[in-house]
Amino acid sequence: MTGTRRRLDDTLGEVLARRKTLNRLRKLSNTPANFIDFSSNGYLSLSTNPEIQKSLLSRLQAEVATSEDSNGSRNARRSLLGSGGSRLLDGNSPFAESLEAKIASFHGAEAALLFTSAYDANTGLLGSVPQPGDVILYDELIHASVHDGMRMSRATRRIPFAHSSISEAQQGRVANTKESRAASGSKNQGLDHVLRELAKDERVTNCQANVFICVEGLYSMDGDTILLKEIVETVDRYLPSGNGYVIVDEAHSVGVFGKDGRGLVCQLGLEDRIWARVLGFGKAMGCAGGVVLCSSITRSYLINYARSLIYTTSMTFTSLASIDVVYDFLISGQSEPLRRHLETLIYYTRHQLHTLYTRLKPNRDTLYVEQTTLKSPIIPILTASPRSLAEHCQRFGFMVRPIVSPTVPLGSERVRVCLHYSNTKEQVDELCSVIEVWVKSQMAEVMPQENTESHKKVTEITDGFIKEDKPRL
Ligand SMILES: Cc1ncc(COP(=O)(O)O)c(C=O)c1O
Missing domain, CATH: 3.40.640.10 (Type I PLP-dependent aspartate aminotransferase-like (Major domain))
Structure with a gap:
């Protein structure tokens, strides 16, 4: 690498270091396969829907078969992989x-x-x-x-x-x-x-x-x-x-x-x-x-x-x-049952989270969940410590993300819970119990001890996916 290029890398490194001191450094991460998804935007779980996956595969196979029928001509073979150019040139169809x-x-x-x-x-x-x-x-x-x-x-x-x-x-x-x-x-x-x-x-x-x-x-x-x-x-x-x-x-x-x-x-x-x-x-x-x-x-x-x-x-x-x-x-109307299930789950989760909030009565810096009848699968849990709450949930196998400034205005940091068709009420209950442990620990200003009742509860309900070496994302 030339000296000039190294100098630029040094400058970029300084920018990143500054970002890190502001707690804003972005990194790529992979969600472990056994985590329960309360984070992605696939609200209807369509990308993993077996019917849709089957339809896609048969569509691709049909396309290949059509190509093979075209007298073996190499030119007639359709491309599955690339479109060949801009829509204005060769990429239209x-x-x-x-x-x-x-x-x-x-x-x-x-x-x-x-x-x-x-x-x-x-x-x-x-x-x-x-x-x-x-x-x-x-x-x-x-x-x-x-x-x-x-x-x-x-x-x-x-x-x-x-x-x-x-x-x-x-x-x-x-x-x-x-x-x-x-x-x-x-x-x-x-x-x-x-x-x-x-x-x-x-x-x-x-x-x-x-x-x-x-x-x-x-x-x-x-x-x-x-x-x-x-x-x-x-x-x-x-x-x-x-x-x-x-x-x-x-x-x-x-x-x-x-x-x-x-x-x-x-x-x-x-x-x-x-x-x-x-x-x-x-x-x-x-x-x-x-x-x-x-x-x-x-x-x-x-x-x-x-x-x-x-x-x-x-x-x-x-x-x-x-x-x-x-x-x-x-x-064909096949998404309607999925949407109905999602709606039930939205109502249930909002109710459970709000009940948790009203029962524990934490101060608003610790946790706040608004009572609404919104039929939206995105539920913000407002907290001044979103990273701590998200890490806590992730330690128990629930993927939720902290959302911090500047993505949201200062003072409205949160953990975002996204619901999906594939989530269950049991998973929501488990998530609420894990959140409860964190809220109590914040209210007591100590981290949960292994012998507390609430910790035992989490251990029970999350049995099967708590692992000592579970990565802290
Ligand atoms: C409101 C809104 N508009 C547009 C986009 C961009 O969508 P895409 O991922 O298809 O580029 C996003 C993605 O996060 C979004 O949230």
Whole structure:
């Protein structure tokens, strides 16, 4: 290695060391196979669903057989592994186009355009559509991919609004109480206020500037949904000429909400009032990729200007086939029993966790679980010591993750519990017992002793997977 290269490595090393002292160093880790998953985003457990796996394999085998029938010609053989290029060059296929038509029809959209990820879909959409003079309003907790898209865009202004709030009166949902917002230093106003101010700008009222409003259907950190109908009405009220365009990122809500998992927009019947939707296939849908649902004109525009579509190799046949078999599963109604089980589990887990909180009455720095009727599989357990709680749960074989600043605002750190179709009530009970031990140890300011009743209980209920050498992740 040359001296210059070593110097750069030294600089990078210093940056990492600083990050480590701030307790923010990121590392790759592997989840041991015997851990119970309360962490991944595969809410419907579709990627391990035997029916779906079988369908995918037979689809791939059928494709190989079709290729073999083509007189042995090497050129006629279809590629399962790679698509051969950008969608605009050799990477397009009738299969990709028919899948887009199927997806659009299922979600009640005019058109759909596939991207290799929802990240690319967001950067492609936001990076290309807003023009100089335009304004982007965004929920302050919007996903990083929307931020990156906004940075690429030529919009003149980007204005955050308070998470999931329309007016001051509606503020105060999970981790967004006035106190926690004050603690986090968030000074953002509700959407109502931001739009009222914007409506004073003549370029906006004269429709010389477009206003894009970006929200998520289900927030991955708070596990809350938005008041989408009210947002649409508020946008219409302040921008009556129709230059307010709502974009909903449904990465986490597709598969979970709406009939057969059509998503939040469909559940609320707002298909015609949302300008664009971004869906992700990497969460509840159990595969990978993303799609923009929009008008046919917008689709053509994106094909021309979305850099994350144009300058990348398009999805492989195998990826397209995975998405296709998952949609067939949803369209045939087979995901409904899974969603019903998940809903029962969500209700049960929220109840158990809240009961634990009210029974133990820890101070809010130790643990806080909000009482809600949200039908979301993401449940935040607020705590000022998320790493300690997560490590404790992991030691007992439960994979939950600590979520810390800057991913969430300071003062709203948490452990996130994600529920899946494959989880059971027994697993939830075990997790609650493990959490209880930790809370009691925090309240007593000592770590649990082996001979305490609560420790015995955990040992019993987790029997079978506590191992001395279980790695502390
Ligand atoms: C809200 C939201 N949008 C977009 C993405 C990006 O999804 P993908 O993994 O498909 O790139 C994520 C992923 O974490 C997300 O949470």
